[in-house]
Amino acid sequence: MREMTMRMLVLLSLFFGLLAGPAVAQYVDEPLSDPQMERRAQQLHKEIRCLVCQNQAIADSNAQLARQLRVIVRERLEAGDDDAEVKSYLVDRYGDWVLMRPPLKASTLTLWIAPFVILAFVLGGAGLFVLRRRRQRETGVAPLDAQEEARLAAILDEQS
Numbered sequence: 189m190r191e192m193t194m195r196m197l198v199l200l201s202l203f204f205g206l207l208a209g210p211a212v213a214q215y216v217d218e219p220l221s222d223p224q225m226e227r228r229a230q231q232l233h234k235e236i237r238c239l240v241c242q243n244q245a246i247a248d249s250n251a252q253l254a255r256q257l258r259v260i261v262r263e264r265l266e267a268g269d270d271d272a273e274v275k276s277y278l279v280d281r282y283g284d285w286v287l288m289r290p291p292l293k294a295s296t297l298t299l300w301i302a303p304f305v306i307l308a309f310v311l312g313g314a315g316l317f318v319l320r321r322r323r324q325r326e327t328g329v330a331p332l333d334a335q336e337e338a339r340l341a342a343i344l345d346e347q348s
Contacts, residue, residue, distance in 0.1 A: 228265060
C-alpha cells in the first residue's frame with residue numbers, strides 16, 4: 189500500500205511537472221549576424237509596446253505576440269529599413285498604441301492627457317478628504333465652562 193502511494197505521488201509530480209513546463213519556457217530570439225544591427229533591434233524592442241501586456245516593451249515580454257513583433261523588427265532591419273521605417277511599418281499595422289511613446293496628435297491626445305487627469309482626480313479626492321476631516325475636528329463640541337455646568341444642573345434639578 190505504501191509503495192503504491194509513493195508511486196502515485198511520483199506519477200502525479202511528473203504529470204504536473206509536464207503541465208508546468210510550457211509556462212516557464214522562454215523563447216530565445218535568434219540574434220542578427222551584424223552586432224550593430226542587433227543593437228538597433230534591441231533598442232527598437234524597448235520602444236515598441238507589447239500589445240498583450242500593454243505596459244511592457246516587447247523586449248521585456250514573453251508573450252507570443254511580443255516574440256512575433258521582435259521577429260518582425262529584425263526582418264525589417266535585415267530588409268534595409270531604418271528605425272523610423274520599422275516604427276512606421278508597425279504603426280501602420282497596429283496603430284500608434286504600439287509605440288511606447290506615441291506621437292502627440294489629435295488621435296493620441298487622450299493617451300497623453302489621461303495620466304494627468306487621473307492624477308488630478310486622485311489628488312483632488314485626497315485634498316477633499318483631508319479638508320473634510322479637518323472641518324469635522326474643528327466643529328467638535330467644546331466642553332462646558334463652570335457657569336454653563338451650573339445652569340445645566342439647575343435645569344435638571346427643576347425637571348426632577
